[in-house]
Amino acid sequence: RELAGGDRLTLGGLRFDVLHTPGHAPGHVVFLGHGLMLGGDLLFRGSVGRTDLPFSSGADMDLSLARISALAPALVVHPGHGPATTIGQELAANPFLNGAALPVKR
Numbered sequence: 001r002e003l004a005g006g007d008r009l010t011l012g013g014l015r016f017d018v019l020h021t022p023g024h025a026p027g028h029v030v031f032l033g034h035g036l037m038l039g040g041d042l043l044f045r046g047s048v049g050r051t052d053l054p055f056s057s058g059a060d061m062d063l064s065l066a067r068i069s070a071l072a073p074a075l076v077v078h079p080g081h082g083p084a085t086t087i088g089q090e091l092a093a094n095p096f097l098n099g100a101a102l103p104v105k106r
Contacts, residue, residue, distance in 0.1 A: 002027070003018050003029055004018065004020060004029075005018055005019055005020030005029065006018065006020075009031065014033060014034060015033055016031035016032060016033035016034075016038070017031070017032045017033060018030075018031060018032075019031075019032055019067070019068075021040075021042045021064035021067065021068065022057060022060040022061075022063075022064060023042065023048075023049060023051055023056065023057055023058070023060040023061025023062070023063075023064045023065075024040075024041040024042060024048075024049030024050060024051060024053075024056055024061065025041070025053075025055060025056065026055055026057070026060070028040060028041065028042060028049075028064075030042055030068070032071075032075075035074070035075060035076060036075070036076050036077075036078060037068070037071070037075055037076070037077045037078070037087075038078050039077050039078060039079045039080065040079070040080045041079070041080045041081070042061075042064060042065075042068070042079075043065070043068065043077055043079060043085075043090060043094075043097075044079045044081060044082050044085075045079070045082055045083050045084075045085040045089070045090070045094075046090075046093060046094050046095075047094065047096065048061060048065065048094075048096045049061070065096060065097055068087065069087070069091060069097055071087050072087060073086060073087050073088030073091065074086060074087075074088060075087045077090070
């Protein structure tokens with residue numbers, strides 16, 4: 001079945017909350033639980049997912065980034081590509097989260 005924000009998913013006995021985070025894709029979700037965020041293509045170390053693709057939305061990406069910015073700084077983010085990071089590291093160093101970059105391309 002298709003997952004939606006607010007759903008809960010259990011994998012191998014571990015429960016994760018589903019958070020809808022559109023931007024890179026309209027149906028993009030991340031999984032939160034156990035001090036982790038399985039982030040797909042939302043957030044990368046020092047960058048964010050592309051929004052120049054068909055059906056992507058810079059405005060939605062900005063809203064999704066604002067939502068995850070309120071999560072615990074110690075939350076470990078495992079993106080779909082590249083090395084792990086934390087919300088705190090990205091708030092300090094990622095220009096898309098700390099205001100150094102212009103809003104995501106619309």
